[in-house]
Amino acid sequence: MPELPEVETICRGIAPFIKSKTIDKVIIRETRLRWPITRNLKGKLCGQCVEQVDRRGKYLLLRMREGSLVIHLGMSGRLRILPSATKAEKHDHVDIGFMGSAQILRFTDPRRFGAVMWVEGNPLEHKLLVNLGPEPLSKNFDKTYLLKRSCGRKVAVKSFIMDSHIVVGVGNIYANEALFLAGINPLRQTNSLDVQDCSKLVCAIKTVLKKAISAGGTTLRDFVSAEGSAGYFQQSLLVYGRGGQPCLHCGMALEEVRIGQRSTIYCSQCQN
DNA sequence: AGGTTCGCCTGCGGGC
DNA sequence: TGCCCGCAGGCGAACC
Numbered sequence: 001m002p003e004l005p006e007v008e009t010i011c012r013g014i015a016p017f018i019k020s021k022t023i024d025k026v027i028i029r030e031t032r033l034r035w036p037i038t039r040n041l042k043g044k045l046c047g048q049c050v051e052q053v054d055r056r057g058k059y060l061l062l063r064m065r066e067g068s069l070v071i072h073l074g075m076s077g078r079l080r081i082l083p084s085a086t087k088a089e090k091h092d093h094v095d096i097g098f099m100g101s102a103q104i105l106r107f108t109d110p111r112r113f114g115a116v117m118w119v120e121g122n123p124l125e126h127k128l129l130v131n132l133g134p135e136p137l138s139k140n141f142d143k144t145y146l147l148k149r150s151c152g153r154k155v156a157v158k159s160f161i162m163d164s165h166i167v168v169g170v171g172n173i174y175a176n177e178a179l180f181l182a183g184i185n186p187l188r189q190t191n192s193l194d195v196q197d198c199s200k201l202v203c204a205i206k207t208v209l210k211k212a213i214s215a216g217g218t219t220l221r222d223f224v225s226a227e228g229s230a231g232y233f234q235q236s237l238l239v240y241g242r243g244g245q246p247c248l249h250c251g252m253a254l255e256e257v258r259i260g261q262r263s264t265i266y267c268s269q270c271q272n
Numbered sequence: 273a274g275g276t277t278c279g280c281c282t283g284c285g286g287g288c
Numbered sequence: 289t290g291c292c293c294g295c296a297g298g299c300g301a302a303c304c
Contacts, residue, residue: 003298034280034299058298075297076282091282111281113298128300155275164299172297261277262297 002073004136004169005212007058010079015053017081018062018098018105022049025097025104029088034074034115037094044118045069045096057132057168061123068123074113080106133167136205141167143199150190150198157193158186159260161205170205172262173240174212178204180239185271186264187257211236239265 002010026042038044044067052063060079062069071079081103088095094107094116107116119126133149134140149166160166162175170178179186181204184197193201215236238248243256247267257264 072298074281074299109281110283111297113281153274159275162298260275263295 002058002077003171003174003212004058005174005209005215007055007060007073007169008213010073011053011055011060014079014081014105017101017103018050018096019053020049020051021098021101022047023096024099025095027088027095027097028093030091030093030112033093033109033112034072035117037116038118041116041118050098056124056129057135057164058171059123059129063123067118067120070115070117070119070123070126070129071107072115074109074111074115076111077107077109077114080108082106131165133163133165136167136169136209141202141206143195143202146198146202147193147195150193153190155190156186156259157184157188157190157201158262158264160190161201162260162262167205169209173237174205174208176240176265177238178208180266180271181208183271185268186259186266239267241265 023045024047026045028037028041031037031039045064048064048066050062050064052061054061054063058072060071060073062071071077073079084097084102084104086104086106088106089108091110092106092108093112096105098104107114117126123129134145146167150160153160158175158179161170161178162172176186178201182197182200184193184201239254242254243263243265244253246252247254247270249270250267252267252269254265255268257266
């Protein structure tokens with residue numbers, strides 16, 4: 001399940017292989033993704049040069065003169081650089097080939113929660129991107145901002161930080177981890193946060209994401225292998241997936257509850 | 273308008 | 289061994 005650190009790692013990983021390259025081949029085997037792939041995608045892409053590879057939240061942006069290819073990996077999506085002749089398997093939905101390159105960019109997504117979209121003009125103005133919250137690692141994401149946005153919000157803090165309109169890139173795993181690091185109970189009402197809580201929370205989110213990105217950085221080469229990387233982010237999880245097991249700070253059994261239909265693990269002693 | 277629930281999907285693990 | 293069931297989850301849409 002790619003979260004922001006994974007998407008960032010993929011972005012950095014594929015950029016050297018596709019930047020400044022001109023698309024000369026597009027194969028679409030399955031159009032039924034989260035949104036159906038537009039019929040003329042091939043026509044839009046062929047002949048265009050990938051000028052820039054960017055990320056906004058969990059959306060990858062392959063910028064071209066006429067527009068951008070916007071890719072979201074959803075739950076189970078993967079992007080790999082592979083030798084052109086690599087045989088397609090069951091869930092390999094899209095291949096993109098480049099002039100003078102023996103390698104292709106392949107989009108794979110068993111659950112098809114992901115998206116591959118052609119967006120004309122500035123992709124940041126697309127309706128799915130225009131209202132996104134700040135990047136968690138940017139200076140715009142600070143305690144003042146979070147405090148301001150928390151006013152009058154009654155939802156659980158966990159749901160709040162997972163809302164991409166508040167801040168992008170905090171999925172379930174990192175929300176659990178960040179709240180543990182910050183010592184904040186995920187069930188707390190958002191408007192109970194004071195400036196110190198916001199400060200701790202912002203710091204914890206940045207810390208968790210940075211750590212995961214640097215862990216991902218060491219596996220960059222996996223994006224050019226057939227296998228891809230398998231859950232390198234799972235190595236140092238403090239609470240996620242550890243319900244009922246002892247808290248690594250105090251030893252008390254970690255609680256497991258559901259918030260917004262998502263599994264939530266926390267320490268009732270360390271987080272309040 | 274904020275809050276909640278739904279639905280899209282497949283793989284996987286557990287129970288029988 | 290094989291089937292069925294429930295769960296996992298990002299996130300927009302459709303509700304309340």
